[in-house]
Amino acid sequence: MYVVLIVGFFLYRRIRRSIGFQPYKAKRLIARTLIFSLLALLLIAGCVNHPISFVYTLIGIALGGILLFYGIRHSTFELRSGIIYYRTSIWVESLVLLLFLSRFIFRFLILIQIMGQQKNSLNSSQYSQHFMKDPLTIAVFFILVVYYIGFYLFVYKKGKIKNQENKTTLIS
Numbered sequence: 001m002y003v004v005l006i007v008g009f010f011l012y013r014r015i016r017r018s019i020g021f022q023p024y025k026a027k028r029l030i031a032r033t034l035i036f037s038l039l040a041l042l043l044i045a046g047c048v049n050h051p052i053s054f055v056y057t058l059i060g061i062a063l064g065g066i067l068l069f070y071g072i073r074h075s076t077f078e079l080r081s082g083i084i085y086y087r088t089s090i091w092v093e094s095l096v097l098l099l100f101l102s103r104f105i106f107r108f109l110i111l112i113q114i115m116g117q118q119k120n121s122l123n124s125s126q127y128s129q130h131f132m133k134d135p136l137t138i139a140v141f142f143i144l145v146v147y148y149i150g151f152y153l154f155v156y157k158k159g160k161i162k163n164q165e166n167k168t169t170l171i172s
Contacts, residue, residue, distance in 0.1 A: 019093050019097070021085035021086065023085055024077075024083070024084035024155065024163075029152045029155055029159075030152075036145050036148050039145065040142070040145045040149075043141065047138075053135065056135040059139045060141065060143045060145075063143045064142055064144065067092065067147045068154075070089065070092055071089070071096075071147060071150075074088050074091075075087070075154070075155070077159075079166060082166070084159050084166070086155050086159065088151065096147060099143060103136075103137055103140045103141070107137060
């Protein structure tokens, strides 16, 4: 019961963060970029045991790049009370959220099914082996990783420029 509440809370926060304007916070953007980069490197390292996973990794990277292109192209920035806010198109945000939620729910259902069949908890190596054999999950993960890393770096760079412009305007 507590697990469902905790997962529900994190999903609520993820949805809330995905849709609408977000305040520009440089340290948070860099931290998220580093976390996604480390996760991507760990997953690529895990692909060594399953070479076909590299194909799905490349597919995910390519699709993530396309999504990133549209996300950057449709980004808007606003200055409200001296704070910079950013967002991308509602369609791009919704697609990213749909990808995340659909794979999350799918993986959660698969995990419940596997645990029910085995009548005991999975160890981490069994779960990671099952994860590595699922090409769609790998592709979706890399779509999201490429999108978030690229978008956060774009927002970081653009936010620094907007911050400089804001400081220059205040001084003048």
